[in-house]
Amino acid sequence: MSSAPVTVRLDPRRLEQLKAIAAASATTSTALIAELVRLKIAAGIIPAGIPGITVTRKAAGVVIELGADQRHTLTPDAACRFAKAIRAVVSGESPSTILPNEQVAIFRQGSGFKIAAPYPSNGVAFPGDLAVDLADLIEEAAK
Secondary structure (H helix, E strand, C coil): CCCCCCCCCCCHHHHHHHHHHHHHCCCCHHHHHHHHHHHHHHCCCCCCCECCEEEEEECCEEEEEEECCEEEEECHHHHHHHHHHHHHHHHCCCCCEEECCCCEEEEEECCEEEEECCCCCCCEEECHHHHHHHHHHHHHHHC
16 A cells, blocks of 8 residues: 555546535535545444554554554553544644653644654654544554
């Protein structure tokens, strides 16, 4: 799976409709697409996962795999703290955050975020809506 941004081509008339929906909803086209994906997940049409990312509950705790060299296990409580930190940074409620005891971090990076589990490591870039989806997956696995 490529991590490079992909351009989606739409008929200009469809694009204008998308922009009109976004404007009427006081949101962005990207947020509308995220909402559509979340609706399809909720309806069971696609699984609640993020391609290339694995979050599972094991006996040892919550295992987060952000890539081949980005695997980290957290206790359920630590996983919940990490999910909360991700949401806080994405919402702007908190600045970039390093949780040293958990060895995880989330940094604001341009218009997106870099999430590192374990920290220190290179981390993985996420747009805000996908970072929140990751927080949801982590929290669900911690239950």
